[in-house]
Amino acid sequence: MTGAPILAAKGVSRLFGPNQVLFDVDFELRPGEVHALIGENGAGKSTLMKILGGYLAPSSGGLEVDGTPVSFASHREAEAAGVVLIHQEFNLAMPLSVEENMFLGREWKRGPFLRSKDMQAECRRLLARLDCKVDPRLRCRDLSVPERQMVEIAKALGQDARVLIMDEPTAVLTARETDVLLEQIERLRAEGCAILYTSHKLGEVARIADRVTVLRDGHRVACREATGFTEHAMAEAMVGRELSNLFPPKAVPGDEVVLEVRGLTVPGHAKNASFRLRRGEVLGFAGLVGAGRTELMEGVAGFRDASGEIDVFGRRVKTGDPRATREAGLVYLTEDRKEKGLLLGFPLSQNLTLLALDDFTRGGVRIDKKAEVQALARAVKEYDIAARDLTMTAGGLSGGNQQKLLIAKTLLADPGIVIIDEPTRGVDIGAKSQIYAFIAALAAAGKSVIVVSSELPEVIGLADRVVVMHRGTVAGEVEGEAISESAILRLAMGLDEKEPEPA
Structure with a gap:
């Protein structure tokens, strides 16, 4: 140099x-x-x-x-x-x-x-x-x-x-x-x-x-x-401040099973996958790239054709139907916020209310613009979204603030179960800390969260239990003090493949 x-x-x-x-x-x-x-x-x-x-x-x-x-x-x-x-x-x-x-x-x-x-x-x-x-x-x-x-x-x-x-x-x-x-x-x-x-x-x-x-x-x-x-x-x-604890304390999940997936197959990506999610639990999904985590979650949320059984809050949900899954109380936050999560050329308010549009419709046809603006003002404050002004488009936000907007949009529908795929991809350390706090707060409020992440420290720091995938199948799971990078990687590489214990 x-x-x-x-x-x-x-x-x-x-x-x-x-x-x-x-x-x-x-x-x-x-x-x-x-x-x-x-x-x-x-x-x-x-x-x-x-x-x-x-x-x-x-x-x-x-x-x-x-x-x-x-x-x-x-x-x-x-x-x-x-x-x-x-x-x-x-x-x-x-x-x-x-x-x-x-x-x-x-x-x-x-x-x-x-x-x-x-x-x-x-x-x-x-x-x-x-x-x-x-x-x-x-x-x-x-x-x-x-x-x-x-x-x-x-x-x-x-x-x-x-x-x-x-x-x-x-x-x-x-x-x-x-x-x-x-x-x-x-x-x-x-x-x-x-x-x-x-x-x-x-x-x-x-x-x-x-x-x-x-x-x-x-x-x-x-x-x-x-x-x-x-x-x-x-x-x-x-x-500009001390960052001593990146991950917030974990809440104690309840015993009630709110999501049960049995033998779910997403052709070409995931085969015969079964797992359970409890109320107030943060369930991590780990695995190497190409293991089928995202495709399995898209199958659970209804965005891919799939076969198998999905019960949401005890109610059987038809596969391949995202509207039915959302109405049952499960929402999916995509890993690709720019192409699948947000309409970058549209205003913040229209992005925010897209999943909960029925709540902002008057007379069945007219959108209540004033209510949209009020909802956006609340979301900007609650999720600390840094926007130059409330009339700007989603594409004008930085990556971390786009992710916060996507989270706010997903949670506005008040779901009971949230699947978050790569929650902090492309965001800075400060925004990561905030997003981790959002996830912990959801669990503490009795919501159930699935976190899919390629970052093992993220999975370990957030999850009560981790399901590990290997080549499209569930290789096993680890829980509590047994959660470690080595245990996850052994399963992810197929070195310690076993049937998971029921939750």
Whole structure:
């Protein structure tokens, strides 16, 4: 990590109307450096990255490339200067193929004809650097979320960037995919590329960063070498307070079984799965990626065709019917808030009331807008949703606040059972703490919660009991003091497969 900065922000501020989100921020990237940018959701990280990447202009202050002042009129100009931003929100044309996305706007041609074979070969080469075996001819809409992220990263690698800005690149990646990406970052650093890396996974920051800058409420509150900057110290710098107990105390569940699933099969994903959920219980679902956890929960909630028996509060519910399941008192909070959970182009109020729309309908046809606004004001206060104003769209919220809105929307229907899939994916440590408190409060109030999570500390910290899946089947379960990473992983890898004991 030597030399003068390749890219620098000097006293950058940014306003959206009357709301200021960045205040005189300085930031710089040097050749061969990984500079981590961390902060809570809404701290201004994404805004700063978009300014550096040419997607937004600063309201005051400016940018420098190689010490020379620049003003990017668009991201195309930034990319021409070697500055490439990999978005947290996928910037892919979903109906197009991987190859078409990879070369969109910069297609390789021979005369008037596209060099499709050459572009496909280059796609495969770039994806191979990330150990990703996606077929370049597949449409992006047919890819999994982690595969789409790998395509975004490969697309950026193909542009020979001098500066690579990575916005939460591992939020949807498996542990193995994350390791591959971090190894690639090491190679890029060795080649002299400057990398801005932002992640809520502070362990990754500690592992990969040379320097760390912390933003809080739009202000730069720290910039220091990563060596000796512990994860705990990073978290406290982000939130500006002591974070001693991340997980709240667990409530004691009752004996009443409120959900019983028997022999549920989701074709191609889960087979003959059975489990029970008690009143006031937080039940964790763990397993390796591809084990079928999400698909099983979508089957339970009625969003996938399934066979088997589902009893909700003692009442048999027809499979494959999400409305019947919801009316019985069970709701599902999806892992994919951007595509399946929220309508990003619609106002906050319309997103909030979507599941409980009947409660806001007057005369069977007219929506009571005043009641919607009042409900939103209550939700913003109760769930601490940081919104610039109540008329903004859901897409204008930060990731953590979108997740809080999704939770508020799901709970507005007052369900007795809540399935939450990846509750804290892509949110910061402060928002995680709040979401964990929401889950604990639900259990304490007698609600029952299923938490599906890829983060073992999250499952262990929240759950009274953990069901573990392996290759589409329930491999076993652990409870109480027996819950540990080693016990869960043995079951998840099929090393200790056994029939679970009835709850």
